[in-house]
Amino acid sequence: MEVPKDFFTIQSMLTLSGATGATFMVSNALQSALNFSPKWLALAVAEVVVLAGVYLTGNPPPVEYFIGLINGCLVYTSAAGATSVLGGGAGPQSAIARGGPRGPAPDQVSPQRSFLSSWF
Template structure:
């Protein structure tokens, strides 16, 4: 059984599957979102398109294969976005952090921090 364990998490071969490409997009987008507190929608789409283009290149495709790769990029993005929605909505306010009347008058808002597993939308 020990010989059946993979030596690597992602390989060029696993990246060429929908599951592998979706995993890459999900993990990279959420990692960047969490590290830099970025909005992930467009970033996820861009990463999905790059992953799809790399997949076409690694498989030796050309011409029409790149068009199909763009369509596959949207499929990868949609799948990764669907996985992210399983995390629920953004958690906007940390527990115990509240605004008082003076804060509201001064226009202070609570800072929202994006969690790793949260919806991209």
């Protein structure tokens, strides 16, 4: 069996699993390294990955970009699901009643994110 020379290639990024893997890795790395955790970051990464793939297919019609936006949402939800499963989700300590306060109290500092911290 030959050992792969590349981890991600253009061809692998044009698949659902490749785009999801890239979104998962880039989003978690950025959120962990920069302690920057807006909910939209992973969606933006997924859309960039998918729309770049659409562009690289060569002169696509405009409808392909619309389909790319929908596929970007699919990639985002797949990566978010993987992060929730592998990271254990938000956990019971963050469970609150619907409509209750969200985020840390004004006098508390938010903790440093781990690589698999929940995106939500």
